[in-house]
Amino acid sequence: MAASIDLAYPFRGRWLTQNSPANRVPSHGTTLFATSYAIDFVPVDEAGRSAPVTLRSFLRPEPPERFGGFGRAVLAPVEGVVVAVHDTEADHAAYRGLPSVAYALTQRRRARAGWIALAGNHVLIESKGNVVALCHLQRGSVLVRPGQALRIGDVLGRCGNSGNSTEPHLHLQVIDGRDVGRARAVPFTLAGSMPRNGDIVDVPE
Template sequence: MSAPIDLAYPFAGRWRVQNSPANRVPSHGTRVFATSHAIDFVPVAADGRTAPITLSTLLRPEPPRRFPGFERPLLAPIDGIVIAAHDGEPDHHAYRGLPSIVYALTQRRRVAAGWAALAGNHVLIDRDGVIVALCHLRQGSLQVEAGQQVRTADVLAACGNSGNSTEPHVHVQAIDHPDIGRANAVPVTFNGSLPASGEVVHAGEPRG
């Protein structure tokens, strides 16, 4: 297994950790598409919660703008070269309650469409042969392009709900090859440690 790559948090403010490899590996329940050490961060309000749950939440999909972190800036977690910056995928509605069960039944179709379909809008950053991916970005928010040098804390895009996402969040994973079909997962840490699922992390402000 590759040595962990240490990253900065790719955001400012409060975000709740989900699907952390600190709790289990593979973190997302599968090793497909080198996701065994991937981690998710869900933006939350000052009280540590995401959008309130109502009767409507339980019965029908919700617009992503209802969630407190939709459109929050996402930042480069490391210095490197952007090798891919994909935009153009729509931000679909969020799915909680009964809609999340219906959404889960279509998971096999999304997996069959490949990693790019799952990732939605995304950025890949190469640092000495290790590629860091940030996924589910908001459509039209990308501020970088392939070939561009970025520094840690540079603004890359905004949090969205594109690809395989049940509510606005950012999915982070590191791999050892730009071809996801040939890649192995690289473990990640953040500022020297790895938060567990359920923790709320509070990061600083983006570079001005």
């Protein structure tokens, strides 16, 4: 197993931790596409909600724009060079309640379709032999290009709902090479530790 690396948080403000490797490995229930140590962060408000909860939330898909974190800035968590960008996938409806059950049944189809279908819009950053992937970005929001050198905190794009995503959030993982289909997962920490599921991470603006 590759040695763990430490990253900065790739955002500012309040975000809810989900699917953390601090709770289980593989964190997403699969080793597919080197996701063993991946983690998800959902932008939330002061009350810890990603969006207001109504009867519609449980019965119908919702537009991603209804979620307050849709469009929040996503930042470079490491110094490095951009090695891949994808920015053309649509931001689809968000699914909570009963719609999320139906959406879950389509997960295998997306996995068979490959990395793009799962990651949606994303940026890959190479740093000291590892590659950091930031996924589910908003279509048309990516500001960086392959070959561009980055510093920690540079804006990469915006939080979206593309790819395998039930609501606007950020998926973060580290792998040991540029070919996601063949790479191995690399464990990592964030600002020296790893938050657990349900933890609210509040990074000052």
